[in-house]
Amino acid sequence: MAAEPLRIDPLAPADVPAVRALLVAGLTERWGGYEPRFNPDIEALAQGFDGRLTLVARRGGTIVGTGALRPAGAGRFEIVRMSVASEHRRQGVGAQVLAALLDAARQRGAHELVLETTRSWQSAIEFYEQHGFRRTHDDGEDAWFVRELPAG
Numbered sequence: 001m002a003a004e005p006l007r008i009d010p011l012a013p014a015d016v017p018a019v020r021a022l023l024v025a026g027l028t029e030r031w032g033g034y035e036p037r038f039n040p041d042i043e044a045l046a047q048g049f050d051g052r053l054t055l056v057a058r059r060g061g062t063i064v065g066t067g068a069l070r071p072a073g074a075g076r077f078e079i080v081r082m083s084v085a086s087e088h089r090r091q092g093v094g095a096q097v098l099a100a101l102l103d104a105a106r107q108r109g110a111h112e113l114v115l116e117t118t119r120s121w122q123s124a125i126e127f128y129e130q131h132g133f134r135r136t137h138d139d140g141e142d143a144w145f146v147r148e149l150p151a152g
Contacts, residue, residue: 004059005059006057006096007057007058008058008097010054011054011066019045019054019056019063019066022065022066022083022085023039023066023081025085026083041080041081052070054066055069055097057084057096057097059088062085064088065083065088067079067080067081068080068081068082069101069104076110077108078113078115079113079114079115082097084097105149111149111151113147115133115145116144117143117145118141118143128145133145133146134147
């Protein structure tokens with residue numbers, strides 16, 4: 001039986017607890033724990049922290065992925081808080097969320113997207129490189145990436 005189609009929508013107030021739980025689960029998996037004091041944007045998710053657009057991927061009634069886009073200067077946006085529920089990985093959820101974020105960035109006049117991820121998270125690095133992001137530099141434990149968005 002084929003999986004239900006994925007639906008991607010902007011974060012709604014009712015989604016906040018499930019999206020927060022998804023993000024916390026992902027960080028706990030990667031780090032072995034979660035520290036709210038190091039993640040103020042997750043803790044402020046209900047307030048629409050820093051003007052970002054948060055997208056929610058849902059299969060049926062279940063939230064299975066999320067990602068956000070926040071302004072990072074004129075014509076530049078940063079992709080943050082990409083996460084896919086562990087049981088839904090490798091099914092194209094992340095790619096569809098990323099594609100929706102790229103479309104949203106283009107609609108907002110972006111010419112460049114940046115993002116950072118932890119250098120030891122090889123699966124995340126490979127994902128972004130497969131989707132056209134180029135590593136620009138490392139900064140401590142983090143790796144930074146950029147992707148140009150052609151006009152039109």
